[in-house]
Amino acid sequence: MRRGRDAEHPGGGRESAGAGRPAPDEAREARSRAIPRRRGEGLAGDSPRAQASRLIGVEERNPCSRPEPKVTFVVATRNRERYLPGCLESIERQAYPNRELIVVDDASTDGTREVVSSVSPSAILLSSPKQLGIGGAYELGLARAGGEIVVILDDDAYLTDTGSTHLIARRFTEVDDLGILCFHVEAPDGTTRAKENVRRDKQVPQREEEIAYFLSGACAIRLSALRRIGGFPLDFEVAATELDVSFRLLESGYRILFAPYIRVVHLDVATEEKETRREFYLVRNNIWLAARYLPFPFAQVRTLLWLGWGMISGLRSGNLAQALRGGADGLARWAELRGEGWTVSSATIARMNALSGRTWY
Incomplete structure (x- = not known):
C-alpha cells in the first residue's frame, strides 16, 4: 500500500498554521486597494440544472477557449476514519485533471493516515501533532496549495456530481471579483438544515445569487482574495469562522455567490x-x-x-x-x-x- 506524501508539521499550534490577521494599518490599506472588475454574465435566470448545463455546454462548444486553472482541494480532518473515505472518493471521481488534494490530519489518533493512503495515495498528507482547530488546519493546508482556486470540504461531506470542479473553475474564471463560491448543502435525505442555510430568511436560493455568508466546509475560495484579507481566524477553533471571513471579504469589495448547481451532501456527524x-x-x-x-x-x-x-x-x-x-x-x-x-x-x-x-x- 503506497502512502501519500507526508509532511510532518513540527510546530503545531496557532503560530505555525499560516498567515495571521493583518495589522491595523495593513487592514486599512487592504480596504483602499482597487477591487477587480466583474466580467461574465450571471446565471440568475436559470434553474440549478439549467445553470450547470449551460456552463458545461459553453465549454463543450469551446473546448480550447482557455486553459484549465489548477484547483486545490483541502480537507481538514480529525478522528473521522469512518466518514473520510466518502469525502475523498467524491474528490477522486472528479472529471477534472488539473487538481490536487491536500488532507490536513489535525492530530488524529485513529487510522486517518491509513485511510488517506488507501483511498487517495497521491494526496499531500499534512500531519499536525498538536490540534490546531478548524482555522489553523485550513491555514496549514492553504499554505501548501498550488492552485488559485481552493475547494474546501468537510471530512463528512461529499460532492454529488463528477463535473462539479469543472463548473467551479469556470465560474472563478468568469467573475473577477468572486471571492467565494458557496455550494448547496443537503442532508442525506435531501433536505436543507436550518444551520446550513446561507440566508437569514431561511429561503434556499434556487438560482445563483449574491449572498453575505458561506459554509466553510462546502465552498470554493479565491486564494489571493483570502490572503489579501488575512486568511482564516486562528483563534476561533470552531463556530462563527465563516462570518469572520465574510465581514472582511465584503468590506474589501469581493463577492460571495451561492451556487445551487454545486451540490454537497453533509452527514453532519457530531463530536462530543x-x-x-x-x-x-x-x-x-x-x-x-x-x-x-x-x-x-x-x-x-x-x-x-x-x-x-x-x-x-x-x-x-x-x-x-x-x-x-x-x-x-x-x-x-x-x-x-x-x-x-x-x-x-x-x-x-x-x-x-x-x-x-x-x-x-
Whole structure:
C-alpha cells in the first residue's frame, strides 16, 4: 500500500498554521486597494440544472477557449476514519485533471493516515501533532496549495456530481471579483438544515445569487482574495469562522455567490467535544465578532444579545457554566479586538442586511 506524501508539521499550534490577521494599518490599506472588475454574465435566470448545463455546454462548444486553472482541494480532518473515505472518493471521481488534494490530519489518533493512503495515495498528507482547530488546519493546508482556486470540504461531506470542479473553475474564471463560491448543502435525505442555510430568511436560493455568508466546509475560495484579507481566524477553533471571513471579504469589495448547481451532501456527524462546548464557542466568538467588526452601537447591542442568548441556551442545555465562561472570555478581549482596525463601514452592514446576511447571529 503506497502512502501519500507526508509532511510532518513540527510546530503545531496557532503560530505555525499560516498567515495571521493583518495589522491595523495593513487592514486599512487592504480596504483602499482597487477591487477587480466583474466580467461574465450571471446565471440568475436559470434553474440549478439549467445553470450547470449551460456552463458545461459553453465549454463543450469551446473546448480550447482557455486553459484549465489548477484547483486545490483541502480537507481538514480529525478522528473521522469512518466518514473520510466518502469525502475523498467524491474528490477522486472528479472529471477534472488539473487538481490536487491536500488532507490536513489535525492530530488524529485513529487510522486517518491509513485511510488517506488507501483511498487517495497521491494526496499531500499534512500531519499536525498538536490540534490546531478548524482555522489553523485550513491555514496549514492553504499554505501548501498550488492552485488559485481552493475547494474546501468537510471530512463528512461529499460532492454529488463528477463535473462539479469543472463548473467551479469556470465560474472563478468568469467573475473577477468572486471571492467565494458557496455550494448547496443537503442532508442525506435531501433536505436543507436550518444551520446550513446561507440566508437569514431561511429561503434556499434556487438560482445563483449574491449572498453575505458561506459554509466553510462546502465552498470554493479565491486564494489571493483570502490572503489579501488575512486568511482564516486562528483563534476561533470552531463556530462563527465563516462570518469572520465574510465581514472582511465584503468590506474589501469581493463577492460571495451561492451556487445551487454545486451540490454537497453533509452527514453532519457530531463530536462530543463540539457538543459539550457549543455554548462556549458560540458566545465567545460572536462577542469577538461584534467587537472586531461592528460599528457603534451595533457592536454593543450584539454583545448584549449574545450574552443573553448564552444564558438562555446554557440553562436549557445544562451547559450554563460553558456559556458563562464563553461570555467572560469574549468580554476579556473586547477592547483589544476593538482596536484592530477592522471595523466595517455602514455601507457593508447595509449590504449584508440587504443580502439577508447573518449580521446579527
